[in-house]
Amino acid sequence: MGAAGTGAAWALTGSSAAAPDPESPESPPAPSAVVPPDDDLMREHGVLKRVLLCYREMTSQVQAGGSLNAQHLHDAALVIHDFIEGFHEGLEEGFVFPRLRQAGRVTGTVSTLLLQHARGRVLTQFILAHATTSEVASAGPRGELAAAMQAFVRMYEPHEAREDTVVFPAFRQLLSPQEVADLGQHFADLEHQQFGQDEFTAMVGRVAAIEQALGIYDLTQFTPDVTAYEPPH
Amino acid sequence: MRRARRLRAAAVPCPVRAACGAVAGTCAAVLLLAACGTSAAAGAQAAGKPSGHGPTVKIMARSLPAVGTVLVTGNGYALYMFGPDNHRSVTCTGVCAGTWPPVKLPVGGSLAAGPGVSVSLLGSDPDPDGGRVVTYDGWPLYTYTGDIDSGQATGQDIDLNGGDWYVLRPSGQPLIPSPAPPGRPDRRRPARRGPAAGPCCWPGAAWPWARPGPVPPGR
Numbered sequence: 469m470g471a472a473g474t475g476a477a478w479a480l481t482g483s484s485a486a487a488p489d490p491e492s493p494e495s496p497p498a499p500s501a502v503v504p505p506d507d508d509l510m511r512e513h514g515v516l517k518r519v520l521l522c523y524r525e526m527t528s529q530v531q532a533g534g535s536l537n538a539q540h541l542h543d544a545a546l547v548i549h550d551f552i553e554g555f556h557e558g559l560e561e562g563f564v565f566p567r568l569r570q571a572g573r574v575t576g577t578v579s580t581l582l583l584q585h586a587r588g589r590v591l592t593q594f595i596l597a598h599a600t601t602s603e604v605a606s607a608g609p610r611g612e613l614a615a616a617m618q619a620f621v622r623m624y625e626p627h628e629a630r631e632d633t634v635v636f637p638a639f640r641q642l643l644s645p646q647e648v649a650d651l652g653q654h655f656a657d658l659e660h661q662q663f664g665q666d667e668f669t670a671m672v673g674r675v676a677a678i679e680q681a682l683g684i685y686d687l688t689q690f691t692p693d694v695t696a697y698e699p700p701h
Numbered sequence: 702m703r704r705a706r707r708l709r710a711a712a713v714p715c716p717v718r719a720a721c722g723a724v725a726g727t728c729a730a731v732l733l734l735a736a737c738g739t740s741a742a743a744g745a746q747a748a749g750k751p752s753g754h755g756p757t758v759k760i761m762a763r764s765l766p767a768v769g770t771v772l773v774t775g776n777g778y779a780l781y782m783f784g785p786d787n788h789r790s791v792t793c794t795g796v797c798a799g800t801w802p803p804v805k806l807p808v809g810g811s812l813a814a815g816p817g818v819s820v821s822l823l824g825s826d827p828d829p830d831g832g833r834v835v836t837y838d839g840w841p842l843y844t845y846t847g848d849i850d851s852g853q854a855t856g857q858d859i860d861l862n863g864g865d866w867y868v869l870r871p872s873g874q875p876l877i878p879s880p881a882p883p884g885r886p887d888r889r890r891p892a893r894r895g896p897a898a899g900p901c902c903w904p905g906a907a908w909p910w911a912r913p914g915p916v917p918p919g920r
Contacts, residue, residue: 586846589859
């Protein structure tokens with residue numbers, strides 16, 4: 469297993485981020501049963517979605533004339549690089565998309581998704597290469613990074629939504645119950661081989677630490693006041 | 702340095718040509734078909750002695766935008782080398798091979814070199830996921846799922862799945878860009894890399910994990 473599988477490697481390296489409370493409900497329990505492959509992929513999409521929220525927050529801060537923390541950006545992009553592009557998308561490209569193409573299902577969508585994977589990797593390489601203290605200090609590079617994050621978010625929100633609602637269900641329809649069980653186990657084995665045990669929990673903790681550093685971890689802050697919308701008594 | 706076993710074969714028609722275009726660019730087990738020449742290829746250089754009945758995997762050279770003349774499959778898809786392979790063995794397996802399908806040499810298959818490609822540099826290495834992977838000057842060859850159409854090289858100079866990916870010149874030399882000047886950040890390099898691992902991938906008709914074969918330890 470590579471160094472990326474160590475717990476220390478997952479820790480947010482920025483000084484302003486506090487580690488998430490391991491006792492909090494935020495830390496999901498390790499699954500005891502085999503997760504069906506499409507469910508597993510959608511669960512991984514949850515990690516992607518949370519990084520997209522981090523990207524959105526950092527983009528908003530830059531566009532509002534604020535600063536950009538290079539460490540937070542780098543940590544977020546590394547989650548994308550290591551987990552989404554280096555693992556999750558490999559499962560899709562190795563197992564899901566070929567089967568769909570073989571069956572002649574959603575082939576046009578699959579081609580678009582493959583292209584978007586490639587474009588996303590280009591954006592991530594750019595972000596990782598430029599997420600340095602010296603570059604984010606300048607307005608020009610900071611604006612370029614914000615634009616790259618914005619493009620990434622704009623692409624991946626509909627990308628993952630289409631996969632969850634169209635592509636994965638189509639894939640599931642092609643599998644027998646035995647294949648669902650076998651492939652789910654194989655996905656779990658691949659995850660353990662690449663990252664070690666409890667990798668998903670560690671990944672969620674890693675993203676939560678970035679959210680805390682950005683001030684978007686506390687879910688209650690997003691609950692709206694609906695007083696103005698309540699019916700008159 | 703261990704060199705890839707040299708295969709000697711003659712150019713023979715690819716018996717599975719019809720399958721080549723169906724899913725090219727998506728799966729390791731199928732990409733070997735995409736590498737098949739569409740014919741015995743007039744003008745192609747034969748790469749050794751015939752194996753008898755298997756398909757021919759043909760490696761070509763073609764000029765592509767932005768990268769110049771590089772190795773491609775018989776269908777024109779760019780071929781890449783993976784840094785951690787270290788010029789001698791297949792290390793992109795499992796999930797990695799989902800994104801970077803290796804060019805497989807079918808059992809009983811043969812190799813052929815197109816114009817400008819050196820027969821003497823063609824060979825094959827065992828794939829830990831099963832079968833053999835075509836090599837060039839010792840480098841195992843891979844395609845990239847991000848190359849949606851032939852003639853693209855969108856995987857050039859990408860750091861992914863635990864290492865760097867480059868196209869190859871017909872000389873066998875990887876196309877590695879010059880490093881950034883001192884004092885400037887290297888725009889090409891993420892700061893840390895994830896590992897590559899595990900057995901892979903959708904093989905067409907059969908499930909890969911049902912296939913007997915060694916899984917490399919600790920990967």
